[in-house]
Amino acid sequence: MKAWQTRFLYFLVLNAAVQYVTSLEEELADSIFGNFLDPIKDVLDPKDGANQTVAKFSLRKPSDPDNDLCYIVPGKPDSLAACTFNSTSKTFLVIHGWTLSGMFESWVAKLVSALYEREQTANVIVVDWLNSAQNHYVVAAQNTKVVGQEIARFIDWIEETT
């Protein structure tokens, strides 16, 4: 074989090898990260019809901020009245972060009480996304995007409705 033919053949073999390795890597990445990212995909693209949300919004009462929960459901104006949401008062949203325990940390109730001490007629709403926050940190961090979008929609809805 002439030198250029050898070089061309070498190039072809090398190219094929690189492509083979690349496809193996992609397959491997799919099988590792594909499974790993599946729960996120489910959260980001909820199936049609299954309009469950990641975040829940509980309006707390000054008397018993830990136990007296009333859920405000976006799209359901009745829930505002049922929770005695005061549309002429200030509204505070308390939002937790990543959690190992899956429970509210003690600062949440303390902050709710402190806010009610300052603003007796306020609406102090705790955003509960514990189910999605109790996860591997990377997954929980990814979930914050959806939580943020739901909170934005919640605020828009409150503004339009009250």
Ligand SMILES: *[C@@H]1O[C@H](CO)[C@@H](O)[C@H](O)[C@H]1NC(C)=O
């Ligand atoms: C899902 O959304 C539809 C339309 O927005 C609504 O009519 C239905 O009540 C919702 N389902 C639940 C379980 O909230």
Ligand SMILES: *[C@@H]1O[C@H](CO)[C@@H](O)[C@H](O)[C@H]1NC(C)=O
């Ligand atoms: C709602 O809030 C306003 C202003 O903060 C207050 O004057 C009023 O008493 C509150 N209403 C109720 C039912 O608490």
